[in-house]
Amino acid sequence: MSSTENIYLPKVVQLDRVVDEIHEVRTFVWHFEDPADQAAFKKFRPGQFAQVSIFGAGEFPASLPPSPTENEMFFTIRTVGGCTAALHRLQPGDRFAVRGPYGNGFPMDDYAGKNLVFVAGGIGLIPLRSCIVYALAHRERYERIQIYYGAKTPRELMYLPNLRAWEQAAGIECQLTVDRASDGWTGNVGVVGSLFKRPGVHVPVENTVAFVCGPPVMFRFVIRDLLDMGFREDQIMSTLERYMKCGVGKCGHCCIGVAYVCVDGPVFTYEQIKKLGEDI
Ligand SMILES: Cc1cc2nc3c(=O)[nH]c(=O)nc-3n(C[C@H](O)[C@H](O)[C@H](O)COP(=O)(O)OP(=O)(O)OC[C@H]3O[C@@H](n4cnc5c(N)ncnc54)[C@H](O)[C@@H]3O)c2cc1C
Ligand code: FES
Known part of the structure; x- marks a missing residue:
């Protein structure tokens, strides 16, 4: 970026296709109109996010569920209010805009040589998919x-083609x-933490990093399970969501105590989350 470039100026992208994931959640596949923007953006890390601008509606933060090792760019978005609903109304060929990538992301390269355990609930799989x-x-x-993933019902399991591939890999x-x-489900029934107690499941604690994302109630129970198993608080990673405006550490909207979630996060260890006093 040149020193005169406006850090708030998003780049225009075009919507390629829309995939229904679960109720009110869709995946939006897009590409930058300028290939140079694509090349610059592709240096993102798993766990980072972007600011998505819908013309005439506004801007909102969204995780980057693709991995930098993949070719397609996409967001997976639940419609909750004005901006997300405006995105859900777009059709292939329509334009919107993106700035980023922002945030710290997961330090995946530092985890080389470690065991990785991913625990997700519901749409908590969105930020973990990239990792x-x-x-x-x-x-x-x-x-x-x-990978341990739970949803309320079979219809609420996200990224089904990925899940099937991971189950068989x-x-x-x-x-x-x-x-x-x-819907004819013959698989496991129970909350995601119940998977740890299934016959044949053994989660190693030594030399392991646990990634946990999901709704607050799931987060609390899974954290308790992991701590009971012997995990230290700094072995458990998660992402925090906060209201954001600038996304670049200027406006203060995302502050929790001394931390700016947009630049110091959104990825934190559970130890950091506790110190920040965040009540998940
Ligand atoms: C780093 C980060 C990554 C995110 N990634 C995703 C993603 O991948 N997919 C996705 O669907 N959503 C994601 N979100 C949440 C998303 O940004 C909000 O749903 C969006 O801003 C809502 O905008 P809106 O204009 O549609 O709704 P609004 O009209 O602004 O709000 C509608 C309702 O949602 C609540 N709300 C809005 N934003 C938040 C928030 N950040 N935290 C809690 N409640 C909120 C409001 O209180 C209100 O009740 C992420 C948020 C952050 C901070
Ligand atoms: S969103 Fe503006 S400081 Fe974080």
């Missing part, structure tokens, strides 16, 4: 890779569960 795909693209760098362990079986 999982990145880790699998660099499989030789890591020891065991375990050699060299990783992937288990899914739902709170309530329906």
Whole structure:
């Protein structure tokens, strides 16, 4: 970026296609109109986010679920209010704008030689998808890779093609569960933490990093399970969501105590989250 470039100026992108994930959640596949913007943006890290501008509606932060090892760019967005609903109304060929990538992201390269355990609930899989795909693209760098994912019902399991591929992939362990079986579901039933107690499941504690993302109630129970298993608080990673405006550490909207979630986060260890006094 040149010193005269406006840091708030988003780059125009075009929507390629829309994929229905679960109720009110869709994946929006897009590309930058200028290939130079694409090349600059592709240096993002798993766990970073971007600011998405919908013309005439506003701007909102969104995680980057693709891995930098993949070619397509996309967001996966739940419609909750004005901006996200405006994105959901766009059609392939329509334009919107993106600035970023922002935030610290997960230090995946520092985890080389470690076991990785991913624990996600519901749309908590959105920020973790990038790390999982990145880790699998660099499989030789890591020891065991375990994925535990839960949703309320089978219809609320996200990224189904990825889940099916991870379940069948050699060299990783992937288990899914739902709170309530329906639609002919014959798999595990129970909260995501119940997977740790299933026969044959062993989560190593030594030399392991745990990634936990999901709704607050799931987060609290999974953290308790991991601590009971012997995990230290600094072995557990998660991402925080905060109201954001600038995304670049200027406006103060995202502050929790001394931390700016947009630049110091959104990735934090559980130890840091506790010190910040964040009540998840
Ligand atoms: C770093 C980061 C990454 C995110 N990644 C994703 C993602 O990948 N997919 C996705 O669907 N959403 C994501 N979000 C949440 C998303 O930014 C909000 O849903 C969005 O800003 C809502 O905008 P809106 O104009 O549609 O709704 P608004 O009209 O602004 O709000 C609608 C409702 O949502 C609540 N709300 C809005 N923003 C937040 C927030 N940040 N935290 C808690 N409640 C909020 C409001 O209180 C209100 O009740 C992320 C947020 C952050 C901070
Ligand atoms: S969003 Fe402006 S300081 Fe973080």
